[in-house]
Structure formats: C-alpha cells, structure tokens
Amino acid sequence: xxxxxxxxxxxxxxxxxxxxxxxxxxxxxxxxxxxxxxxxxxxxxxxxxxxxxxxxxxxxxxxxxxxxxxxxxxxxxxxxxxxxxxxxxxxxxxxxxxxxxxxxxxxxxxxxxxxxxxxxxxxxxxxxxxxxxxxxxxxxxxxxxxxxxxxxxxxxxxxxxxxxxxxxxxxxxxxxxxxxxxxxxxxxxxxxxxxxxxxxxxxxxxxxxxxxxxxxxxxxxxxxxxxxxxxxxxxxxxx
Numbered sequence: 001x002x003x004x005x006x007x008x009x010x011x012x013x014x015x016x017x018x019x020x021x022x023x024x025x026x027x028x029x030x031x032x033x034x035x036x037x038x039x040x041x042x043x044x045x046x047x048x049x050x051x052x053x054x055x056x057x058x059x060x061x062x063x064x065x066x067x068x069x070x071x072x073x074x075x076x077x078x079x080x081x082x083x084x085x086x087x088x089x090x091x092x093x094x095x096x097x098x099x100x101x102x103x104x105x106x107x108x109x110x111x112x113x114x115x116x117x118x119x120x121x122x123x124x125x126x127x128x129x130x131x132x133x134x135x136x137x138x139x140x141x142x143x144x145x146x147x148x149x150x151x152x153x154x155x156x157x158x159x160x161x162x163x164x165x166x167x168x169x170x171x172x173x174x175x176x177x178x179x180x181x182x183x184x185x186x187x188x189x190x191x192x193x194x195x196x197x198x199x200x201x202x203x204x205x206x207x208x209x210x211x212x213x214x215x216x217x218x219x220x221x222x223x224x225x226x227x228x229x230x231x232x233x234x235x236x237x238x239x
Contacts, residue, residue, distance in 0.1 A: 003034065004067070005033065006030070007068075009065045011064035011066070012027060013025040013061050032198045038212060039203055040216055048218055056089055057089070089164050090160055090166070091167075092152075092159045093171075094172065097155065098158075104143075105130065108157050117162075125161060132157075134187070168200050171202055171203060172203075173205075
C-alpha cells in the first residue's frame with residue numbers, strides 16, 4: 001500500500017433516474033500524497049461534488065475503494081466512517097453553513113469539543129486560527145454580523161480546527177464576488193501549505209487552480225491529469 005493520504009481506486013458511481021442509469025464516475029483512480037494540494041476541475045455536472053462526497057466518506061461508491069492513510073474505508077459501518085471523518089478530514093463548502101446563534105470563535109470551538117478537546121485548548125486554537133485568517137477582532141461576532149468573505153474564512157478555520165490530515169473543499173469561494181474570492185482562496189492555500197495538509201479542492205477558477213501542485217479534471221466520468229497530458233494546450237476546456 002502506498003503512503004498516500006488519500007487513495008481512490010477504480011471508483012465508479014451510478015445513479016438511477018426513472019428508467020435510466022446515469023454513470024457519473026467510471027473507474028476513477030487518484031492518489032494525493034502528504035502535503036500535496038490538488039485542484040479538481042471540470043464543468044458543472046461533471047461529478048466533482050460526487051467525487052468529493054465519496055472521498056470524504058459521506059457517500060459510498062457503486063464500485064471501488066477509498067483509502068485514507070492506507071486504511072480501507074469503504075464498506076465499513078457508519079460509526080467507523082464518522083470516526084475517520086472526525087479524526088482525519090476537514091471540509092469546506094461553497095456555503096459556509098455556520099451556526100447562526102454562535103459567534104465566530106464558538107463555531108470553531110464546537111467541533112473541537114465534540115472531538116474531546118478541552119474548552120481552554122479549543123478556544124486557544126480557535127483564536128489562533130482567527131488571527132491567522134485576519135479575523136481576530138471578529139471573534140465575538142455572529143455570522144449575520146460578518147461579510148460573506150469573513151464567514152467563509154470562519155468556515156475554513158472550522159475545517160482546520162481538529163488538525164485534519166486531508167482537506168476537501170467544494171468550490172469554497174464560489175459564492176463570493178471575484179475580488180473577495182481570490183483573497184479568501186489565496187489565504188486558504190497559504191494556511192493549507194503552512195499547516196502541511198493534503199488537500200483536494202474543486203474550483204472553476206483557472207488562475208487559482210494553476211497555483212496548486214497538480215490539476216486533475218473530470219471528463220465523461222473519467223479523471224485526467226491535466227498537466228501530465230497537456231490537454232489545456234490542445235484546446236480542451238475543463239472549466
């Protein structure tokens with residue numbers, strides 16, 4: 001077994017819609033090494049979210065295997081998958097999904113408490129993350145009192161709170177205006193690199209994808225290594 005943080009082997013996903021069978025993913029293979037940041041690109045409807053759901057153990061593939069740190073994760077119990085997500089994975093979505101009745105710091109503290117961290121340590125970690133993301137002065141503000149970019153930074157901090165080994169992000173800045181999106185995304189990349197995480201980040205932004213270590217694209221259910229095959233220079237458009 002490789003030392004990959006994430007390994008997807010021969011992943012397929014099929015949905016049944018009425019009398020039709022929709023093959024979203026077909027024999028997808030992917031390895032992400034420790035500290036490697038990979039861009040996942042492809043047009044809307046290509047299966048990016050489905051692939052992230054499977055990699056994040058939130059959905060089971062129709063066929064294939066998911067390994068995290070060499071451990072086979074498919075086919076296990078719900079409790080086993082929940083423990084793996086809590087111990088190894090962090091998630092950032094297009095919509096921040098912050099708890100509206102809790103302030104920024106509390107939104108970051110809560111998942112740490114669930115994982116068994118003492119309150120004092122959880123608060124120190126939350127404030128450190130907010131400071132690193134430029135939000136220290138907003139720690140006591142509730143989501144409704146924060147801008148869209150600030151809310152998404154809090155969501156990023158929450159995803160990093162339990163020190164995951166793998167970050168999965170699904171269009172994490174897709175709901176923001178272009179300038180705010182670029183700033184938040186670059187901050188996300190900086191923090192990921194700084195903390196030594198592996199990451200799989202879905203994005204439509206070509207320039208931001210180019211800043212990552214590698215770019216893989218979904219096309220007709222298959223995964224293509226964009227740079228290795230030089231598809232972009234041949235006129236293919238995966239965005």
